[in-house]
Amino acid sequence: MLKQRLDEVEGRIRAAAQRAGRRCEDITLIAVTKKFPAEVMRDAYQHGLRHFGENYVQEFEQKAPELPDLAGAVFHLIGHLQSNKTRKAAELFQWIQTIDSARIATRLEQQTARPLDVMIEVKLSPEEAKHGTGADGLPPLIDALRASPTLRLHGLMTMPPWSLDPEPSRPYFRRLKQLADAHGLPALSMGMSNDFEVAIEEGATHIRIGTALFGPRNKA
Numbered sequence: 001m002l003k004q005r006l007d008e009v010e011g012r013i014r015a016a017a018q019r020a021g022r023r024c025e026d027i028t029l030i031a032v033t034k035k036f037p038a039e040v041m042r043d044a045y046q047h048g049l050r051h052f053g054e055n056y057v058q059e060f061e062q063k064a065p066e067l068p069d070l071a072g073a074v075f076h077l078i079g080h081l082q083s084n085k086t087r088k089a090a091e092l093f094q095w096i097q098t099i100d101s102a103r104i105a106t107r108l109e110q111q112t113a114r115p116l117d118v119m120i121e122v123k124l125s126p127e128e129a130k131h132g133t134g135a136d137g138l139p140p141l142i143d144a145l146r147a148s149p150t151l152r153l154h155g156l157m158t159m160p161p162w163s164l165d166p167e168p169s170r171p172y173f174r175r176l177k178q179l180a181d182a183h184g185l186p187a188l189s190m191g192m193s194n195d196f197e198v199a200i201e202e203g204a205t206h207i208r209i210g211t212a213l214f215g216p217r218n219k220a
C-alpha cells in the first residue's frame with residue numbers, strides 16, 4: 001500500500017519538477033506521520049524515506065524511543081512550538097520549521113548546545129493562519145537567527161488556507177518565494193498532499209506530505 005502510494009507521489013514530484021525545469025534532488029520529501037504510530041514510520045523508513053515531519057512534541061516524544069535505530073533519519077517539527085516545549089523539541093528534532101518569534105528562538109538557543117537547523121514559519125493569510133510571523137516581523141527575526149551561534153537558518157515555511165483545489169495556494173507560495181529571495185534564504189517548505197505540485201512549480205525545496213502517503217488520519 002505504502003509502496004504504491006510512494007511510487008505515485010514520487011512520479012508526481014518528478015513530473016512537476018520537470019514541468020518547472022527543476023531537479024528532483026533539490027526537493028526533499030518529508031513524510032508527515034502525525035497521528036500515525038511508530039511502526040508506520042519504520043515502514044516508511046524501510047521504503048527509503050528519511051525525512052519525517054511531526055506536529056506535536058508530546059506525540060513524538062512517545063514514538064521516538066521506539067525508533068532509535070533508524071540511522072540517518074531526520075526529524076522535522078512542522079507544528080507550532082509552544083515555549084514550554086522548546087527544551088524537548090531541541091532534544092527530539094534536528095529541524096524546527098516553525099520558529100515564529102524571537103522569544104522562541106532565544107529559548108531554543110539557550111536550551112541546546114547542539115546546532116539546530118531551522119526555518120521561520122510565515123503567516124501570509126492574516127485571517128486563517130493561527131501561527132507564523134507576519135511579513136513585517138520577518139526582517140528582525142531573520143537578523144536574530146543569523147546572529148545565533150546554534151540555530152542555522154535555512155529558509156521559510158508556510159501553510160496556505162487549505163483547499164482541495166491547489167490553485168488558490170499558488171499566490172501564497174509565490175509570495176513566500178519572493179520573501180525568501182529578498183532575504184537570500186535558499187529553503188522553502190511549502191506544499192502538502194493537496195497542493196505539492198503547485199508548490200514545486202513555485203520553488204518548494206521541502207514538501208510535507210501525509211495523506212497522499214499514509215491515507216486519512218484519525219480525527220481525534
Ligand SMILES: *Cc1c(COP(=O)(O)O)cnc(C)c1O
Pocket residue numbers: 032034055078079159192193194208209210211212
Ligand atoms: C498535517 C500537515 C501536513 C501534511 O498534510 P497532508 O494534507 O496530510 O499531506 C503538512 N504540513 C503541516 C504543517 C501539517 O500540519
